[in-house]
Amino acid sequence: MKDEDLWLALAQISNKTKLELLEISESTEELFKGFSENYHKFKNNKIKLALKEALEEDKIKKLKEIMYEKNIKYVTIKSKSYPSRLKTIDSAPYILFYRGDISKLEYEKSVSLVGSRECTVYGREVAESISEELSNYDVIMVSGLAKGIDTICHEVALKNNKFTCGVLGCGVDVVYPKSNSKIYDKIIENGCIVSEFLPGTPPLSRNFPQRNRIISGLSDLVIVVEANIKSGSLITARVAAEQGKEVVAVPGSIFSKLSLGTNKLIKDGAIPYTDLEDLLFLIGIYNIKRNNNKVIRKEKNIDENISRILEVLSDRPIHINEIVKLTNIDIKHLYELLFEMQINFGVKCIDMNFYVKL
Numbered sequence: 001m002k003d004e005d006l007w008l009a010l011a012q013i014s015n016k017t018k019l020e021l022l023e024i025s026e027s028t029e030e031l032f033k034g035f036s037e038n039y040h041k042f043k044n045n046k047i048k049l050a051l052k053e054a055l056e057e058d059k060i061k062k063l064k065e066i067m068y069e070k071n072i073k074y075v076t077i078k079s080k081s082y083p084s085r086l087k088t089i090d091s092a093p094y095i096l097f098y099r100g101d102i103s104k105l106e107y108e109k110s111v112s113l114v115g116s117r118e119c120t121v122y123g124r125e126v127a128e129s130i131s132e133e134l135s136n137y138d139v140i141m142v143s144g145l146a147k148g149i150d151t152i153c154h155e156v157a158l159k160n161n162k163f164t165c166g167v168l169g170c171g172v173d174v175v176y177p178k179s180n181s182k183i184y185d186k187i188i189e190n191g192c193i194v195s196e197f198l199p200g201t202p203p204l205s206r207n208f209p210q211r212n213r214i215i216s217g218l219s220d221l222v223i224v225v226e227a228n229i230k231s232g233s234l235i236t237a238r239v240a241a242e243q244g245k246e247v248v249a250v251p252g253s254i255f256s257k258l259s260l261g262t263n264k265l266i267k268d269g270a271i272p273y274t275d276l277e278d279l280l281f282l283i284g285i286y287n288i289k290r291n292n293n294k295v296i297r298k299e300k301n302i303d304e305n306i307s308r309i310l311e312v313l314s315d316r317p318i319h320i321n322e323i324v325k326l327t328n329i330d331i332k333h334l335y336e337l338l339f340e341m342q343i344n345f346g347v348k349c350i351d352m353n354f355y356v357k358l
Contacts, residue, residue: 001067003060004028005076009095009198010054010063013047018094019077021047027078066199070173072097085110089217089243093196096214097172100192104163105140105218109283112142112215112240114233115149115225115250116258123226123258124152126250126273130223131156133276137285140165142218144211145180145193149225149233158186167215168195169207176203209235216240221283223248223273227261234261237270246282246346248273269358271346281344305329305337306345313347313357320353 005028008018025031035051054060066072074097075082083105086092096102111134115123127149131141141157143150145166157164166187168176172195175181187193196214197207212235216222222240224247227233237247249270252259266272271282308327312318320338324331338355341347346358 001064001074002028003064004032005074005095006060006063007032007051007054009074010059012050012053015094015196016091017047019092022078022094028076063199066173067097070099070199072099072172072199073102074098075102083218085219086214086217089213091213092217093214096194096196097199098192098194099172100188100190101163102192102194105165105192107138107140107163109138109285110140110142110219111221111223111279111283112219112236113149113153113223113225114143114215114227114236115262116227116231116233117146117148117150118258119148119152119226120256120258122252122256123149123250127152127225128156130225130273130276130279132160134279135160135162137280139283140218142167142215144169144208144215145176145184145187147177147179151180151183154183154187154191158183158190161190164191165218166191166193167211167218168193168197168203169211170203171195171197171199171201173199174201174203208232212236213239213243216243216245219245221246221248221279223250223279224262224265224270225250226252226256226258227265228257229260229264231261234265237265241269246271248279248282269346269348278344303337305333306341309334309337309341309347310345310357313355315356315358317350317354317356320355323355 008028021031074095076095077092081103113127113130131153135156141153141162141164143153145154145168154164154166164187170176172193175184212232216236216239222237222245224233224237240247247270249262249265250273251266252262312323312326324334338347342349348356348358350356
């Protein structure tokens with residue numbers, strides 16, 4: 001536990017500013033040394049004052065005492081054990097406080113399941129079904145430990161002795177909602193609780209949109225089960241798409257307000273959830289076989305021709321004849337491949353024979 005790391009964590013400046021400061025320094029130790037020796041050369045008074053206030057010895061000492069007492073650990077973006085998926089996103093959190101085992105977040109597959117706090121019976125059944133099926137595989141389940149869909153995701157993973165990660169919009173030592181205190185304790189034993197917020201931070205509403213980018217950032221695939229039109233789950237879906245992650249939405253009744261958000265996601269290009277095999281293919285698992293209730297899985301090996309087509313496609317529409325020229329694939333076979341890719345690879349046909357990759 002380094003004082004310099006906690007010093008920067010305590011500084012009341014934006015995460016973006018912290019990352020910018022670390023871009024010009026090899027480490028927090030170097031940043032700390034440079035600031036201490038060249039304090040008067042820092043031109044931005046707001047940043048300079050925030051870094052100076054964070055230097056107060058009592059603040060760092062008190063934070064360390066809390067972390068020791070509650071067995072809270074941390075990783076910074078400079079740490080080797082910092083989740084690799086998270087490093088690649090824009091505005092990756094400078095620091096992650098955690099309880100549990102963060103090393104398992106490097107598992108090969110990771111899926112986040114999010115949705116309404118006030119889910120319907122339909123939403124609950126779908127969330128349970130998806131979570132139960134995915135528990136047959138080495139897949140990390142990520143969610144936000146909120147009521148409703150989040151809780152179901154964590155509960156099913158824990159019931160099946162699977163690793164699950166809860167991403168909080170408060171300090172890692174703050175149980176929110178209180179009704180999830182038992183789940184919180186179980187996740188620490190068989191999973192991980194993470195947060196970029198300092199220990200003791202209350203669950204302020206402004207924290208949750210910020211938290212959502214971490215949920216999607218830790219995942220290969222984001223599934224939205226139920227969401228109204230103003231749901232925070234739609235923020236998670238939007239951020240996931242911006243991060244280049246696949247987004248799956250569960251279609252619902254046009255008469256249900258909790259399906260307005262998911263149906264809109266599908267209308268805007270999200271992949272509609274129809275069955276488990278679609279999800280498995282998206283995260284790279286295919287050819288499912290069940291023998292004596294045991295699941296055998298194989299990794300997806302993408303066809304060489306599909307790889308060539310994917311290299312050609314972008315968000316700019318391209319005509320089928322141009323694809324033929326660039327890939328040298330027979331047009332009849334190309335049509336077959338493009339049909340498959342519309343189902344499994346986010347490819348869409350627009351205006352007759354023009355194709356785009358969403």
